[in-house]
Amino acid sequence: MADEKKKPTFRKIAATGPCKKLMADHFYELDEAAKSGSRKIAWCTSVGPAELLRAMGFLVYFPENHGAILGATRVALDTIPIANAAGYSPEICSYLTSDVGAYMKGETPLSMAYEGITEVPKPDVLVYNTNQCRDVKDWFMWYSRELDVPCIGIESFCNIDVSREPHIAAVSRQLQDLVPALEKISGQKLDLDRLKEVVGLSRKCSDLWEETLQMGAAVPSPLTFFDSTILMGPAVVARGTQEANDFYELLIPELKQRVKDGVAAVDGEKHRIYWDGMPIWGKLRDLSTTFLSLQTCVVASTYCNSWVFSDLDSANPFDSMAKAYTDLFIVRSDSAKEDYISKMARDFKVDGFLFHDAKTCPSNSNNRYGMPERLAAQFKVPSVTIAGDLNDLRLYSEEQSITQIEAFIEQLGEK
Numbered sequence: 001m002a003d004e005k006k007k008p009t010f011r012k013i014a015a016t017g018p019c020k021k022l023m024a025d026h027f028y029e030l031d032e033a034a035k036s037g038s039r040k041i042a043w044c045t046s047v048g049p050a051e052l053l054r055a056m057g058f059l060v061y062f063p064e065n066h067g068a069i070l071g072a073t074r075v076a077l078d079t080i081p082i083a084n085a086a087g088y089s090p091e092i093c094s095y096l097t098s099d100v101g102a103y104m105k106g107e108t109p110l111s112m113a114y115e116g117i118t119e120v121p122k123p124d125v126l127v128y129n130t131n132q133c134r135d136v137k138d139w140f141m142w143y144s145r146e147l148d149v150p151c152i153g154i155e156s157f158c159n160i161d162v163s164r165e166p167h168i169a170a171v172s173r174q175l176q177d178l179v180p181a182l183e184k185i186s187g188q189k190l191d192l193d194r195l196k197e198v199v200g201l202s203r204k205c206s207d208l209w210e211e212t213l214q215m216g217a218a219v220p221s222p223l224t225f226f227d228s229t230i231l232m233g234p235a236v237v238a239r240g241t242q243e244a245n246d247f248y249e250l251l252i253p254e255l256k257q258r259v260k261d262g263v264a265a266v267d268g269e270k271h272r273i274y275w276d277g278m279p280i281w282g283k284l285r286d287l288s289t290t291f292l293s294l295q296t297c298v299v300a301s302t303y304c305n306s307w308v309f310s311d312l313d314s315a316n317p318f319d320s321m322a323k324a325y326t327d328l329f330i331v332r333s334d335s336a337k338e339d340y341i342s343k344m345a346r347d348f349k350v351d352g353f354l355f356h357d358a359k360t361c362p363s364n365s366n367n368r369y370g371m372p373e374r375l376a377a378q379f380k381v382p383s384v385t386i387a388g389d390l391n392d393l394r395l396y397s398e399e400q401s402i403t404q405i406e407a408f409i410e411q412l413g414e415k
Contacts, residue, residue, distance in 0.1 A: 009267050009292070013227060015251040022247055023233050027114055033059050034121035040186050041121050043143070045136045046236060047306070047328055048129040049154070049175055051202050051321060054240045055195035056179075056186045061121050063139065065237055066110070067095030070102055071281030071391035073109040080392055093135040094360040094391035100142055125185045127178065128153035131331050133363040152181050156326060158363075161333045163326040171322035192317075199321065200314035202240040208248035209235040210308045215255040216299040217348050220264030222255045225275045225298035226288040227265065235307040266297040271412045272349055275301040276341065277356030278364050278390040283398065290402055294409045300348040302329050302341065303364070330363055334371055338378075341371075345379060352412050353383035354405075359395040382415070384408040 033039035042058035044050050050060050070076040076094065079101030084090050086104065088097050102108055103120075110117045126140040126149055137153060144151035154174045157167050179190050212231065215222050223231070231251065238244035257263075273291070275298045280287065291298055306329055313320035329340060345353070353375060355367035362368070372383040384404055388396035 010288075011263065011265060013223065013231070013251070013254065015247070015254055016230060018247055018250055019231055019233055022238060022243060024114055025243070026237050027110055027117060030059055030061055030121040031114075031117045040124045042182075043123040043126045043140065045128045045132065045140070045153075047131055047325055048127055049178065049321060049325075051198045051240045051312075051317070052175060052178065052182070052190075052195065053127060055198045056182050056190055057188055058124075058182075058186060059121075060237075061123065062237055063099050063120075064095055064136075065233075066102075066108070066120060067099045067391065068279075068281050069109050069113075070098040071095075072284065073112070074282045074393065075102065075107065075109045076282070076391040077393060079105055079107065090360070090392070092360060093133065093139070094389055096135050096139040097360075098391045100139070103143075103146075122147065123149050125149060125182065126151040126153075127182075129156055129325055130154065131156035131158075131325050131328050133330075133361075150181065150185065152178055154178075154325070156331065158331045159333050160326070160331060161336050163323055167326050168319055168322045171326055172318045175318050175321060195317045196314040198240045199312055199317040201242060201245060202309065203312035203314065205235055205239045205241075205244045205248065206307070206309040206312060208245060208252065210305075210310070211252055212248055212255065213300070213304060213308070214347075215252075215259060216297075218259040219272075219349060220262065220266065220269040221272070221297045221299045222258035222263060222265055224265045224288065224291070225279075225301045225304065226284050226291075228301070228304040229279050229284060232304050232307060239307070239309075264297075266292055266295060268295045269297050270294075271296040271351055271409060273298045273352045273354050274341065274345055274348065274350040275303070275354050275356065276366050278303060278358045278361050280356065280358075280388045280393075280396060281390055282393045283388075283396065286398065290405060294406065296409055296412075298354070299350060300344050302337075302344075302366075305344075306330065334366070334369055337366060338371060338374060341375060342378065345375075345381065351381060351415070352408065353381060354408075355383060355385040357385055357387050359387070359389045360392060361390055382408070382411055 039059045042053045046064040076098035080097045082101035083097035128140045234244040234247045309324040311324040357365045367385045386401040
């Protein structure tokens with residue numbers, strides 16, 4: 001198999017440069033506000049009520065994004081054991097243990113990437129949504145106790161087939177109940193027109209991000225899953241801002257031109273893979289190289305699509321936010337997830353599924369209850385499961401995983 005590999009050729013997407021600048025501006029703005037006290041800062045879970053927070057004048061910081069940076073820079077390897085020693089189990093979310101351990105150590109990879117930033121911005125309020133998992137609440141409650149900062153949030157639903165009126169009403173009511181506390185902390189009343197504006201910007205960002213990801217349906221694909229984990233940055237940290245939308249309006253024409261010119265992200269694309277589960281942040285480059293050398297493109301994923309919020313509606317901000325947060329892939333039942341993945345498999349013309357079993361993220365590991373086998377039977381498409389983790393590389397065997405991937409691609413070739 002090794003003899004058949006081609007030397008990998010990375011085709012850099014030009015818009016990656018503006019993406020990096022947007023991310024830098026995001027962190028510098030937070031840092032300046034934290035140092036000067038010029039703006040209130042809210043920490044928010046990644047699919048929490050960022051739109052509401054922005055509408056009330058807060059700058060928004062996402063600890064899960066910091067967790068991903070800790071993983072990608074491999075700083076997590078040094079910080080996870082610190083949180084473990086403080087009583088946080090190695091079995092729980094390694095974003096949580098990476099981040100809490102980094103705080104205890106007084107270290108952040110932001111200081112290596114951005115001159116003058118020495119620490120993450122201190123919050124005025126912590127706002128969570130348990131639609132992803134219980135860990136995010138425990139994570140924020142730790143900081144609430146440590147920093148003596150109020151922690152408020154939304155208790156969401158899980159394992160639902162489809163959101164119904166009672167689900168939406170319950171979450172919408174909780175969103176509205178956050179307003180008085182946020183008004184007291186921010187010192188300003190909620191302007192409903194401003195909220196509608198932010199929700200509209202967020203919906204536009206969602207639509208542009210979905211259009212970006214849909215480019216992967218082209219044959220050959222102009223981008224890979226590994227590209228998307230970087231390009232998703234603005235949709236994660238800046239949704240609800242014009243800056244995020246401006247970025248995707250810059251990126252999309254570049255990708256459209258690639259499609260028009262037949263420019264492939266993977267030279268000689270032979271196979272198309274669907275990635276389910278979390279990225280292995282500390283191994284993105286290595287895995288990208290492996291798939292390039294195997295002339296295999298990872299064309300789509302459930303992870304990157306988690307920031308597509310098509311239910312957002314500026315005319316009905318609270319209910320539409322509630323529906324968008326409740327229809328998130330991670331909270332759906334297995335049958336709903338299978339329907340979604342089935343559609344993605346058809347739309348993106350995949351000939352194989354890769355499931356990442358992330359040890360510390362059971363909520364985002366969909367291989368544990370027979371789903372790969374059911375999808376394989378339905379599509380007559382093979383799948384492979386690799387064991388690993390989002391941040392804790394002690395749980396990932398590179399040699400074993402690469403061997404599994406190479407054997408899997410060989411199987412696709414024979415098929």
